[in-house]
Amino acid sequence: MHNPVTAHSAIGPVEEILRRAGGVSAHTAFPTVDELHAAMEDLRARRPDLVTSERIGTSRLGEPIRRYRVGSGALSALIVGGVHPNEPIGSLTVLHLVEQLIADDDFRGRLDTTWHIVPCADPDGMRLNEGWFATPPIGSATRASSSVRLRTSRSSGRSPSPTRTPTSTG
Numbered sequence: 001m002h003n004p005v006t007a008h009s010a011i012g013p014v015e016e017i018l019r020r021a022g023g024v025s026a027h028t029a030f031p032t033v034d035e036l037h038a039a040m041e042d043l044r045a046r047r048p049d050l051v052t053s054e055r056i057g058t059s060r061l062g063e064p065i066r067r068y069r070v071g072s073g074a075l076s077a078l079i080v081g082g083v084h085p086n087e088p089i090g091s092l093t094v095l096h097l098v099e100q101l102i103a104d105d106d107f108r109g110r111l112d113t114t115w116h117i118v119p120c121a122d123p124d125g126m127r128l129n130e131g132w133f134a135t136p137p138i139g140s141a142t143r144a145s146s147s148v149r150l151r152t153s154r155s156s157g158r159s160p161s162p163t164r165t166p167t168s169t170g
């Protein structure tokens with residue numbers, strides 16, 4: 001009997017993982033909440049046969065929280081970006097994942113997964129961080145948790161936008 005974990009969860013050899021990661025274009029900024037959702041809508045418009053969207057909730061300040069469903073595989077996966085809104089790399093990663101899933105039928109088919117993707121779980125908190133998204137401190141993508149400290153230590157002369165401390169650690 002085959003091992004279902006191995007059969008369904010292997011995303012490919014290390015070489016493929018490195019190739020896919022290396023294919024990600026360079027970024028100098030993180031998307032704002034509006035840019036993030038606009039980019040997701042662009043992807044949905046590109047493959048409406050694969051991507052659907054629905055509102056699954058409302059933030060405390062009244063913003064919609066959206067869930068995108070990608071594909072219709074046998075497995076289910078939940079991917080949530082922006083859980084800690086000062087760590088926007090998760091939302092950017094979500095965009096790249098969806099781009100790969102809709103552009104590569106073989107990749108999507110091998111994963112055999114229905115993807116439930118929340119690009120931004122906390123739009124209220126993310127908006128409080130958007131002031132530095134266009135000019136993130138160097139290294140913020142890999143040291144996201146220190147981005148607030150790095151930002152406030154910059155000597156740009158600009159007032160830092162308000163930042164909320166996440167209510168949980170991670």
Ligand SMILES: [Zn+2]
Pocket residue numbers: 084087169170
């Ligand atoms: Zn975190």
